[in-house]
Amino acid sequence: MRLKNKPWAKPLIEANPQWVVTEPEKLKGKWQSRFEKDQPLYIEVGMGKGRFIVEMAKKYPDRNFIGLEMQTVATGIALKKQIEATLPNLQLVCANGAGLTEYFEKDEVAGVYLNFSDPWPKTRHEKRRLTYKSFLKQYQDVMVADGHLEFKTDNRGLFEYSLASMNNYGMVFDQVWLDLHATDAVIDNVMTEYEEKFSSKGQPIYKLEAHF
Numbered sequence: 630m631r632l633k634n635k636p637w638a639k640p641l642i643e644a645n646p647q648w649v650v651t652e653p654e655k656l657k658g659k660w661q662s663r664f665e666k667d668q669p670l671y672i673e674v675g676m677g678k679g680r681f682i683v684e685m686a687k688k689y690p691d692r693n694f695i696g697l698e699m700q701t702v703a704t705g706i707a708l709k710k711q712i713e714a715t716l717p718n719l720q721l722v723c724a725n726g727a728g729l730t731e732y733f734e735k736d737e738v739a740g741v742y743l744n745f746s747d748p749w750p751k752t753r754h755e756k757r758r759l760t761y762k763s764f765l766k767q768y769q770d771v772m773v774a775d776g777h778l779e780f781k782t783d784n785r786g787l788f789e790y791s792l793a794s795m796n797n798y799g800m801v802f803d804q805v806w807l808d809l810h811a812t813d814a815v816i817d818n819v820m821t822e823y824e825e826k827f828s829s830k831g832q833p834i835y836k837l838e839a840h841f
């Protein structure tokens with residue numbers, strides 16, 4: 630979803646190059662240099678306002694995280710959270726997830742998160758869905774062989790599409806949840822902004838974990 634323009638967002642990003650990368654291709658193969666410690670790197674594609682990736686970085690200090698987002702305003706809102714939290718294991722990237730293989734070297738990423746990705750329901754927009762085969766290929770290209778993809782959504786149509794797309798690609802499913810918040814898995818679950826909104830209305834949250 631497109632956010633309303635906020636004139637402060639771009640200057641805030643420009644004033645904080647220690648937290649936000651705007652030319653990720655320059656760091657290909659060198660991402661560990663952006664973190665205090667050399668440790669497995671997890672990325673969220675389409676982090677939105679950043680609640681999930683900030684909370685994950687707090688919860689797992691022995692992992693490094695990158696929140697990638699193509700909207701400047703959303704990146705700016707996530708950056709405000711990171712300025713407050715100053716997490717040494719979190720970096721933000723303002724760029725399009727369609728360029729992942731230009732940003733990351735093969736095997737540079739330990740895991741990928743997709744949360745409440747835009748559904749793009751029209752067939753002519755299928756290629757924009759973050760679980761379309763060209764995106765799956767990119768996740769496969771940058772992730773270690775035993776790396777996992779985790780995907781959550783409230784959108785049943787996108788979830789069904791993603792199950793089919795991943796299955797047709799040859800991915801292996803580890804777990805599938807049709808109502809995540811009604812299971813014990815919710816105890817360890819880190820919520821996103823969209824998840825809070827939809828689950829508080831009683832809508833089921835779908836989740837899957839899969840690998841290549």
Ligand SMILES: C[S@@+](CC[C@H](N)C(=O)[O-])C[C@H]1O[C@@H](n2cnc3c(N)ncnc32)[C@H](O)[C@@H]1O
Binds near residue numbers: 674675703726746823
């Ligand atoms: C519906 S929002 C969900 C945000 C957040 N993950 C959450 O669950 O609250 C989807 C976000 O993905 C971003 N997005 C969509 N396609 C993207 C792409 N190709 N690269 C980077 N970000 C993308 C959008 O700009 C938007 O902020």
